[in-house]
Amino acid sequence: MTTSFKTAPDNKAELEEGADLTPRFDANGLITAVVADSRDNEILMLAHMNDEALRLTIETGIAHYWSRSRNALWKKGETSGNLQNVDEIRIDCDQDAVLLKVSVSGADATCHTGRRSCFYRKLVTSDGSNRLEISSEPLFDPSSVYTNN
Numbered sequence: 001m002t003t004s005f006k007t008a009p010d011n012k013a014e015l016e017e018g019a020d021l022t023p024r025f026d027a028n029g030l031i032t033a034v035v036a037d038s039r040d041n042e043i044l045m046l047a048h049m050n051d052e053a054l055r056l057t058i059e060t061g062i063a064h065y066w067s068r069s070r071n072a073l074w075k076k077g078e079t080s081g082n083l084q085n086v087d088e089i090r091i092d093c094d095q096d097a098v099l100l101k102v103s104v105s106g107a108d109a110t111c112h113t114g115r116r117s118c119f120y121r122k123l124v125t126s127d128g129s130n131r132l133e134i135s136s137e138p139l140f141d142p143s144s145v146y147t148n149n
Contacts, residue, residue: 003055008095016093023054024096030066032097035110038087039103044110045118047076049098061086063100080145082106107140114138114145 008022009015015022025031030048037044049057050066053073057064063076063084077083084102091098104110111118116139121132 003058005051005054015095021091022095023051023091023098024094025051026096030068033063033065033100034097035063035084035100035102037104037116038101041101042117043119044084044102044104044116054098057086057100058089063102076110077104077106080106080109080112080140082109084110109139112142112146114140114142 006020006022008024009018009020023031029050031050031054033047033049034043035045035047036042047065048068049064050073053064053066056062056073056075063086065074065076066072067074075083083105084100085105086100086102088101089098090101104116107114109116111120113120115136117136120134120136122135124131124133
């Protein structure tokens with residue numbers, strides 16, 4: 001099965017209410033992907049997808065992304081074993097962002113730091129200063145998993 005996308009309609013109502021998936025990729029050919037855990041809706045990460053990453057995600061049921069820093073397609077969890085199995089895909093009203101609800105295999109960690117979520121720091125403001133407070137510990141040792149860190 002090869003997934004194909006139709007061209008986004010000019011009609012706003014059709015874009016927002018229609019049944020056709022017509023993703024609106026930005027000038028760099030990317031669409032924003034928000035990733036949440038299917039069990040508790042915790043936000044795990046934010047990434048980007050190009051046309052191929054979105055197609056592969058739909059076709060395989062495993063999350064794929066486009067790495068802007070590496071300029072390469074990336075199958076999330078391929079190195080760490082913490083694959084993101086996609087349970088549901090939602091698209092926002094103007095079809096320029098997707099929400100993936102996933103179940104993470106392996107250590108149930110999404111972040112390359114070994115933590116469950118990439119959003120493991122909270123901004124704390126006090127006495128006119130801002131600092132980041134770590135709210136979770138790693139679930140695995142990244143140095144034993146990633147050899148190119």
